[in-house]
Amino acid sequence: MAETDSVFEFLHMQIVDYIKEVHGKENENHATSVLEHIGFTVGQRLAERFTKETARFKDDLDVMKYICKDFWTALYKKQIDNLRTNHQGVFVLQDNRFALLTQISEGEDDNHPATQYLSLPCGLIRGALANLGIQSIVVPEITTMPMCKFTIKIEK
Amino acid sequence: MSRQNSARADGKKVSSELFTLTYGALVSQLVKDFENDDAVNKKLYDMGYNIGVRLIEDLIAKGNVQRCHDLRETADVIAKLGFKMFLGVTPIVSKWSPGGDEFSLMLDNNPLTEFVELPSGHDKLCYSNILCGVLKGALEMVQMDVEVHFVQDVLHGDDTSEIRVKFIKKLEDAIPAGEE
Numbered sequence: 001m002a003e004t005d006s007v008f009e010f011l012h013m014q015i016v017d018y019i020k021e022v023h024g025k026e027n028e029n030h031a032t033s034v035l036e037h038i039g040f041t042v043g044q045r046l047a048e049r050f051t052k053e054t055a056r057f058k059d060d061l062d063v064m065k066y067i068c069k070d071f072w073t074a075l076y077k078k079q080i081d082n083l084r085t086n087h088q089g090v091f092v093l094q095d096n097r098f099a100l101l102t103q104i105s106e107g108e109d110d111n112h113p114a115t116q117y118l119s120l121p122c123g124l125i126r127g128a129l130a131n132l133g134i135q136s137i138v139v140p141e142i143t144t145m146p147m148c149k150f151t152i153k154i155e156k
Numbered sequence: 157m158s159r160q161n162s163a164r165a166d167g168k169k170v171s172s173e174l175f176t177l178t179y180g181a182l183v184s185q186l187v188k189d190f191e192n193d194d195a196v197n198k199k200l201y202d203m204g205y206n207i208g209v210r211l212i213e214d215l216i217a218k219g220n221v222q223r224c225h226d227l228r229e230t231a232d233v234i235a236k237l238g239f240k241m242f243l244g245v246t247p248i249v250s251k252w253s254p255g256g257d258e259f260s261l262m263l264d265n266n267p268l269t270e271f272v273e274l275p276s277g278h279d280k281l282c283y284s285n286i287l288c289g290v291l292k293g294a295l296e297m298v299q300m301d302v303e304v305h306f307v308q309d310v311l312h313g314d315d316t317s318e319i320r321v322k323f324i325k326k327l328e329d330a331i332p333a334g335e336e
Contacts, residue, residue, distance in 0.1 A: 006211070006214050006242075007175060007207075007211065007242045007243070008174065008175045008178070010206075010207040010210055010211060011175065011178065011179060011182070011203075011207065012178070014203040014206055014207060015178070015182050018182075018186075018199070018203065019185075022189055034185070038178070038181040038182065038185060039181075041181050042174070042177045042178050042180075042181050045177050046173065046174060046177060049173065074174075075174055120178075
């Protein structure tokens with residue numbers, strides 16, 4: 001039985017540190033986009049492998065359900081806790097206990113520095129969606145640790 | 157529900173794919189950033205070291221390990237517990253030096269390189285060098301100073317991957333500054 005969870009967590013922390021150090025010097029947004037890009041490429045590949053034997057998706061909502069259930073379970077061993085949509089291309093995925101945030105302390109101010117640990121997962125979602133034919137923008141948000149929301153806006 | 161099986165029954169396998177692919181993305185980012193294989197190797201080693209010093213706590217907490225009394229015991233724990241627990245593979249310990257202070261870990265299938273093919277022009281890139289750093293960092297936390305490096309790598313056309321571990325010295329408990 002492989003215990004890859006903690007290994008992945010440690011690797012992820014190192015990646016975030018490294019990218020911030022090299023790419024975040026002048027501009028923090030640049031670091032975020034590099035992290036997202038890393039996640040994007042990984043998400044694309046994962047989606048391709050996971051859906052090899054899946055039936056064709058009916059519509060965007062169907063894809064989104066897939067992400068919430070199967071994709072999330074495959075990566076984080078749990079489903080997304082809440083999926084909401086305005087039926088106009090905006091979806092909000094809420095995870096009440098996001099794996100990569102559980103080891104981080106709450107912090108004192110409101111602008112959660114832990115948000116940097118969500119860039120790569122955002123990229124993962126965006127990459128997976130892109131591979132399933134949906135161009136999107138994904139924005140993370142932490143309200144109370146370790147709960148977080150991913151807002152997905154589909155680009156027409 | 158036609159889609160029920162798609163997440164794959166084998167959840168462990170999937171999360172290790174996430175790990176493998178993420179590691180690959182990291183290496184390709186480093187290659188882009190540094191343009192010099194030696195610098196990439198160094199950085200991977202350093203990152204591994206940082207991971208190793210934390211991972212050892214995980215291993216000891218979950219693995220129920222006792223203190224090792226000689227290097228053979230240590231090698232056994234690394235191969236059968238450490239690698240097994242975190243990467244899901246068990247390397248073979250072999251090639252002991254006559255003095256018993258050096259051994260090799262033979263990795264028949266290195267999970268990090270599962271989907272990898274090195275492009276030409278990266279002869280010096282040690283793709284899985286992070287593993288060396290992890291071993292170095294982890295062993296340092298149990299007071300062993302070691303030297304770790306790859307001597308064979310399937311990515312460079314060798315039959316197997318081999319990590320050489322050399323014991324240098326036992327680290328003594330440091331006396332805090334100002335105390336005798």
